Amino acid sequence: MDNTNKNINQNANTNENKKINNKRGSEYKEQLEKLKDKNYIKELEKQGIKVVSVNDRDYPAKLLPYDHRPEYLFYKGRLPDRDKPVVAMVGARACSNYGRKMARALARELSENGVQIISGMARGIDTYSQIGALEGGTPTFAVLGSGVDVCYPTENIELYNDILKNGGIISEYPPGAGPIAWHFPLRNRIISGLSDKVIVVEAREKSGSLITVEWALEQGKDVMAVPGRVGEKLSDGCNRLIRAGAGIITGANDVLNDIQYSGSKNENEKKQKEKGLEKDLALLYSGLRLQPKNIYELMNETGFKYEELTGMLLKLQLMGLVEQPSENYYSKA
Known part of the structure; x- marks a missing residue:
């Protein structure tokens, strides 16, 4: 999308829907206090539930740049593979037969x-997207x-259990938390944050799916929409996004070509630069991973002083080989 974020943002739901509400406050913090109890963590593990904090190595790198990132994530199964592309698929709960078929295919x-x-494992487009993903064989993930x-x-x-066979169920809400209405607009920022692209398959003019679009645009993510018939209420949201500048998707190749082009081009450029490193x-570059590392961890591993490291990391950043997703954290680009 070229310079269209502002247009789409104006047409999406209001910012009130995505502000991190004070409702997260006392109740949420009280529940998270339990995480200080090692016995509580062990009990979660017995239930197959894992928890990762923003300071842990396993925390999803895609979420690190955002100040609205969750402090903790709970998950069953596994988290998305850092080295594979992630596409979010969202849309209407009360979808049409056309929407179901498109999402699944x-x-x-x-x-x-x-x-x-x-996706979010909601009724409708979310469900059929994840059914299709299971049929395709690559792990799929649901943010609840x-x-x-x-x-x-x-x-x-049944879908929940099938997802867990190879993929994962993720939430910022502690185990036992119910599906409260205000949870859902907030969880959408995690769906978009974990993705490389967001696809809206079918949506009404004021669909809740457009909250995910708002978050995606704020996070700098690419948004695409499946076009629908003019005059169909379930197509109004998607057609409006396209009119505002969202990418049009009529088949998987519209996404795959973009991913493969970007990947091959960037990979070739990166290999040329790597060959010319001093x-x-x-040495420093070889110690970096896609998972961000703290600068003090790099000091211990390489033996370089802080001043030396910052200068070297800046050089690698200018070469496009290294990224700084958050303060004092560095990863391979």
């Missing part, structure tokens, strides 16, 4: 080509508006 083909699909041990909607329990820079 797109997700299946993307999954067959190694793309990880992430409840605790990871609470399947919502309850009729998706010895010290090469």
